[in-house]
Amino acid sequence: MPAANDISPALLWLRRDLRLADNPALHAAIERGGPVIPVWILDPVAEATGAAHRWRMEGSLRALARDLEGLGARLILRRGAALDVLRDLAKETGADAVLWNRLYDGPARARDEAVKSALRSDGLEARSFNGALLHEPWTVETGQGGPYKVYTPYWRAVAERVVHEPIAAPSRWPSPQGWPASDALDAWGMAADMRRGAPVLAERVEIGERAALQRLAAFLEEDLRAYAEERDRPDREATSGLSHHLAVGEISPRQIWAATQPRRQGAVAKPAQKFLQELVWREFAYHLLHHSPEMATDNWRPEWSAFPWREDGEAAEAWRRGRTGIEAVDAAMRELFVTGRMHNRFRMIAANYLTKHMLVHWKVGEAWFRDTLVDWDPASNALGWQWVAGSGPDAAPYFRVFNPQTQAEKFDPDGVYRDRFIAEGRAKPHADALAFFEAAPRAWGLSPGDRYPDKPIVGLKEGRQQALDAYQDWKSRRDAA
DNA sequence: TAACGTTTATA
DNA sequence: ATAAACGTT
Numbered sequence: 001m002p003a004a005n006d007i008s009p010a011l012l013w014l015r016r017d018l019r020l021a022d023n024p025a026l027h028a029a030i031e032r033g034g035p036v037i038p039v040w041i042l043d044p045v046a047e048a049t050g051a052a053h054r055w056r057m058e059g060s061l062r063a064l065a066r067d068l069e070g071l072g073a074r075l076i077l078r079r080g081a082a083l084d085v086l087r088d089l090a091k092e093t094g095a096d097a098v099l100w101n102r103l104y105d106g107p108a109r110a111r112d113e114a115v116k117s118a119l120r121s122d123g124l125e126a127r128s129f130n131g132a133l134l135h136e137p138w139t140v141e142t143g144q145g146g147p148y149k150v151y152t153p154y155w156r157a158v159a160e161r162v163v164h165e166p167i168a169a170p171s172r173w174p175s176p177q178g179w180p181a182s183d184a185l186d187a188w189g190m191a192a193d194m195r196r197g198a199p200v201l202a203e204r205v206e207i208g209e210r211a212a213l214q215r216l217a218a219f220l221e222e223d224l225r226a227y228a229e230e231r232d233r234p235d236r237e238a239t240s241g242l243s244h245h246l247a248v249g250e251i252s253p254r255q256i257w258a259a260t261q262p263r264r265q266g267a268v269a270k271p272a273q274k275f276l277q278e279l280v281w282r283e284f285a286y287h288l289l290h291h292s293p294e295m296a297t298d299n300w301r302p303e304w305s306a307f308p309w310r311e312d313g314e315a316a317e318a319w320r321r322g323r324t325g326i327e328a329v330d331a332a333m334r335e336l337f338v339t340g341r342m343h344n345r346f347r348m349i350a351a352n353y354l355t356k357h358m359l360v361h362w363k364v365g366e367a368w369f370r371d372t373l374v375d376w377d378p379a380s381n382a383l384g385w386q387w388v389a390g391s392g393p394d395a396a397p398y399f400r401v402f403n404p405q406t407q408a409e410k411f412d413p414d415g416v417y418r419d420r421f422i423a424e425g426r427a428k429p430h431a432d433a434l435a436f437f438e439a440a441p442r443a444w445g446l447s448p449g450d451r452y453p454d455k456p457i458v459g460l461k462e463g464r465q466q467a468l469d470a471y472q473d474w475k476s477r478r479d480a481a
Numbered sequence: 482t483a484a485c486g487t488t489t490a491t492a
Numbered sequence: 493a494t495a496a497a498c499g500t501t
Contacts, residue, residue: 232482344482345482348482352483387482396482396483397483397501398501399483399484399500399501400482400483400484400501401483401484401501402482402483402484403483403484403485406483406484407483464484464485464501468501471501472501
């Protein structure tokens with residue numbers, strides 16, 4: 001084997017895969033035998049994401065840079081068009097290869113395909129890997145040879161598949177002779193648009209690869225057994241809490257899959273099944289996004305573009321501010337604003353109220369979640385909203401209107417979640433409920449001493465009827481045409 | 482991963 | 493009288 005400095009360096013182009021373990025592009029870069037230079041680029045695609053995601057990404061970059069320093073390496077940060085940056089860096093460092101893990105949303109794919117062909121025509125090695133999914137979207141096919149459109153058969157297809165074993169993190173780093181210059185992370189101000197006052201509970205989230213692995217271990221140890229039973233209860237700590245780690249790639253789905261399958265592969269272990277099904281929902285979302293990238297912005301079922309959706313406006317603003325007058329919805333919207341996360345069950349409740357009772361377009365909700373979710377994921381967010389609205393594949397039928405009251409009675413029977421996030425009218429409001437008012441922009445003009453809205457922006461009974469009428473109207477108009 | 486109004490079964 | 497089952501949206 002030749003000495004390390006006989007082989008030209010490789011650039012490891014990191015994006016939403018900010019980890020050292022089970023990182024296929026990193027593994028391949030090390031296998032080349034030469035030095036490896038990790039780089040993260042703030043380009044227009046990365047800048048076009050939501051404020052909470054950029055804030056979360058900044059924290060993750062800081063954690064990764066620290067981990068790399070622990071191995072005697074550095075994380076090189078650059079700003080600009082990705083291709084220009086990579087070309088410059090290749091020139092500066094003498095690198096003759098650029099390796100990365102694939103992304104699957106439309107804008108990233110368009111960029112990556114252009115970068116790959118340009119680098120190759122420069123004469124560089126340019127290779128991409130699967131670091132984000134259990135299975136590449138195009139490798140899962142129905143009997144007819146097409147993509148799956150319904151979750152259950154998709155689950156059956158992947159449940160018995162063998163998942164690639166995770167790759168160990170490198171124990172030492174092949175560093176170059178000298179490191180190229182890096183921008184200063186602080187100077188980028190990636191958190192500048194977080195637009196929330198202090199203290200913000202989002203800042204309590206544990207960030208970084210080590211935290212992700214610890215969270216997984218704690219979940220498996222403490223909560224997995226009760227997961228199927230308790231996962232819909234926002235008043236219990238029943239979920240894995242891994243979504244924000246997955247969103248920036250601090251942990252991979254393969255690591256999660258392997259950790260829940262201590263024995264053998266090929267059959268899903270019983271206690272883990274319900275949990276893995278949720279992981280596979282993420283996988284399904286990417287499967288769909290790969291085959292229909294326009295799903296991120298347009299109705300997956302095009303006939304829904306003729307539905308009389310309402311525009312963004314005052315009503316939607318009340319929804320964003322957690323002032324609809326429906327406690328389950330408002331609690332959820334406040335949890336989102338102040339923690340950057342929202343319990344899955346209450347995502348469905350809040351989204352359902354916006355798109356059904358309020359008749360507001362799912363894109364309005366999608367945009368708000370994109371801007372405020374610390375665990376924002378392009379595929380899951382699009383699928384989730386289209387599922388609720390009824391415009392997506394395997395969507396809830398439109399007439400499946402949730403009653404937020406009934407849902408709250410079922411899943412928050414003691415009102416613990418409600419009281420954690422709603423302060424108005426409480427003698428001793430919960431600290432988290434008060435934190436919302438400190439986080440909320442001044443312009444919202446909210447104070448914990450306000451009266452809680454004494455009637456909802458749209459009544460439950462009227463809203464349900466209005467939604468069903470609009471649906472019938474839209475449907476008969478279509479049938480006539 | 483629904484809710485609701487109505488009918489039918491069971492005590 | 494109440495629960496379970498059913499059909500509709």
